[in-house]
Amino acid sequence: xxxxxxxxxxxxxxxxxxxxxxxxxxxxVGPGPGDVARRIAGKDATPQTVQLIMERLHLNxxxxxxxxxxxKQLVWHHNLGYSYYHQEPVSTVLKAxxxxxxxxxxGSAVIWLVLxxxxxxxxxxxxxxxxxxxxxxxxxxxxxxxxFVLGLLLLYxxxxxxxxxxxxxxxxxxxxxxxxxxxxxxxxxxxxWITLALISAATYTRLTRGSLLEVLGEDYxxxxxxxxxxxxxxxxxxxxxxxxxxVVSQFGIDVGTLLGGAIITExxxxxxxxxxxxxxxxxxxxxxxxxxxxxxxxxxxxxxxxVVDLLYAVLDPRVRLH
Amino acid sequence: xxxxxxxxxxxxxxxPEFAAAEGEETxxxxxxxxxxxxWARLKRDRAAVISxxxxxxIVLMAIFAPLxxxxxxxxxxxxxxxxxxxxxxxxxxxxxxxxxxxxxLGRDILVRVAYGARISLEVGVLAxxxxxxIGAALGLAAGYLGGLVDTVIARLVDLILSLPYLLFAISLVxxxxxxxKIVIIVIALFxxxxxxxxxxxxxxxxxxxxxxEAARSLGxxxxxxxxxxxxxxxxxQLIVYATLLIPVSIVAEASLSFLGLGIPPPTADWGxxxxxxxxxYQQAWWFLVFPGLALLITTLAFNILGDGVRDALDPxxxxx
Numbered sequence: 001x002x003x004x005x006x007x008x009x010x011x012x013x014x015x016x017x018x019x020x021x022x023x024x025x026x027x028x029v030g031p032g033p034g035d036v037a038r039r040i041a042g043k044d045a046t047p048q049t050v051q052l053i054m055e056r057l058h059l060n061x062x063x064x065x066x067x068x069x070x071x072k073q074l075v076w077h078h079n080l081g082y083s084y085y086h087q088e089p090v091s092t093v094l095k096a097x098x099x100x101x102x103x104x105x106x107g108s109a110v111i112w113l114v115l116x117x118x119x120x121x122x123x124x125x126x127x128x129x130x131x132x133x134x135x136x137x138x139x140x141x142x143x144x145x146x147x148f149v150l151g152l153l154l155l156y157x158x159x160x161x162x163x164x165x166x167x168x169x170x171x172x173x174x175x176x177x178x179x180x181x182x183x184x185x186x187x188x189x190x191x192x193w194i195t196l197a198l199i200s201a202a203t204y205t206r207l208t209r210g211s212l213l214e215v216l217g218e219d220y221x222x223x224x225x226x227x228x229x230x231x232x233x234x235x236x237x238x239x240x241x242x243x244x245x246x247v248v249s250q251f252g253i254d255v256g257t258l259l260g261g262a263i264i265t266e267x268x269x270x271x272x273x274x275x276x277x278x279x280x281x282x283x284x285x286x287x288x289x290x291x292x293x294x295x296x297x298x299x300x301x302x303x304x305x306x307v308v309d310l311l312y313a314v315l316d317p318r319v320r321l322h
Numbered sequence: 323x324x325x326x327x328x329x330x331x332x333x334x335x336x337x338p339e340f341a342a343a344e345g346e347e348t349x350x351x352x353x354x355x356x357x358x359x360x361w362a363r364l365k366r367d368r369a370a371v372i373s374x375x376x377x378x379x380i381v382l383m384a385i386f387a388p389l390x391x392x393x394x395x396x397x398x399x400x401x402x403x404x405x406x407x408x409x410x411x412x413x414x415x416x417x418x419x420x421x422x423x424x425x426x427l428g429r430d431i432l433v434r435v436a437y438g439a440r441i442s443l444e445v446g447v448l449a450x451x452x453x454x455x456i457g458a459a460l461g462l463a464a465g466y467l468g469g470l471v472d473t474v475i476a477r478l479v480d481l482i483l484s485l486p487y488l489l490f491a492i493s494l495v496x497x498x499x500x501x502x503k504i505v506i507i508v509i510a511l512f513x514x515x516x517x518x519x520x521x522x523x524x525x526x527x528x529x530x531x532x533x534x535e536a537a538r539s540l541g542x543x544x545x546x547x548x549x550x551x552x553x554x555x556x557x558x559q560l561i562v563y564a565t566l567l568i569p570v571s572i573v574a575e576a577s578l579s580f581l582g583l584g585i586p587p588p589t590a591d592w593g594x595x596x597x598x599x600x601x602x603y604q605q606a607w608w609f610l611v612f613p614g615l616a617l618l619i620t621t622l623a624f625n626i627l628g629d630g631v632r633d634a635l636d637p638x639x640x641x642x
Contacts, residue, residue, distance in 0.1 A: 014477070023493065027497065144618060144621040144625045147577075152600060152614070156603055261486070279581055282493065282496045294489055297486040301486055305484060
């Protein structure tokens, strides 16, 4: 178990290292030498301005020096650098964006987990029933639905059309901080939550249904039934426990990925979280901020992967043996 | 392969095919391959057949997009400033001249949706083919060759699967010349790993089979074993995966274009149309609904067909 954990952590460190190399490659080597400064300076900048920018941002030093400086700052000082555009530390920019992404991710995760697992269990237990068919069709529908299509349709129906009829329940785009007004915060999040939750829940319905059906066919379920346990106990205590293992691992990775920014949802609903900031920073050529977000987002996925593997061992005793 | 027999036919009396042949001197019994059986099962799957028909219609719409332009008399990038926009400069609703209405520049949405199908299908199919080809090749190599090759490929797969892919995709696209080529490259770059992982797992178990050992002891080269003996046994899974990967690729392209990082304007593209609609949909629902519907119907049809293909090729999970 300890050895397994160490191996996973080493793999995580390897991934993080490769990611710093890759983002450096993409943004500093990809466009060619001098191009970074030229892009920041704008189209009409004089060569002197470009030169000045290169000096100020240390872009005239060799790539290895730049990379080494970056890693040194990151590892020793936990410093992600300084935003070209916002003129403040990257960590300040990210700290402002993270609570928004966090509110969005956690809220929708709770909704989709409940929705997905519940409908998946109903589908599997009442296999072939009208509920099963309905859940399967809805799951396929939302599974195929692009996030921005659903988001925009919800905005049109529940924000715009409601407002036309005098119901101002859901604001259009934008985000209200919890500290500013908890009620407004909630209202601004309802539609983004539903958008993300409906699309993600579809995967969980399919996953839970398939997994539970497979488990219910196993020998130990027959044993549990023949012991005279009630059907409810057989399904929920014996069946669901191991059927949920793949669901838990999918959930961990999905939440981890989401914490690095729900790019499309944030864009549609105009919420300045990590994903929105990333897209804006790309337009502004604000490299330190993009690199910072990529690193935070990858770290979230890496940590989620390790947590999932640990949970796996806790949930399924068979894993511990290997 | 075909078998001929006289007495065997009698045991298949319930099957009309065989019952009809019974009277003949020598009833011809055809052994059906996995593919024929799968095809027969797929044909019975009504949802899959309907999806297939819808996909064919979408393909026809893409091919004959210029015809749609000719019939309506509206070019794909033609702006109708007087007829296509009302007195306030807003798009006009669906009607006799513009069947699906116009967009913010007074262009015909029907014509643009038809042309948009070209981009979606082209990217969807090309990106999927490249993804599956790379994934299958590397998965085969990792699974069969093992050793250092396996270690390197497996680590690469781990790495790619733990990246926040959309973030990396938009980063990569942002430093390249915008267009279809980079979109396809980015989709394949992040998609092959999942295919490679599946193929590798399959190959690991096939590799231990006796017939592979037999081939090896007959002096077959690694290339031959991988391509002739192993690859055909993972083809069914690859086909299922490819069908389900097409809608994923289509949505990926549309998402990039929606974020302004995919196909550059004025090329008609569904994702880009939706991005343009984002600013004006309150005044023009049709600008949001029709490209959105086109995208949804396409992905839905491919997903239903993909499910059907999976059930047909793998009857163990019959309607699971």
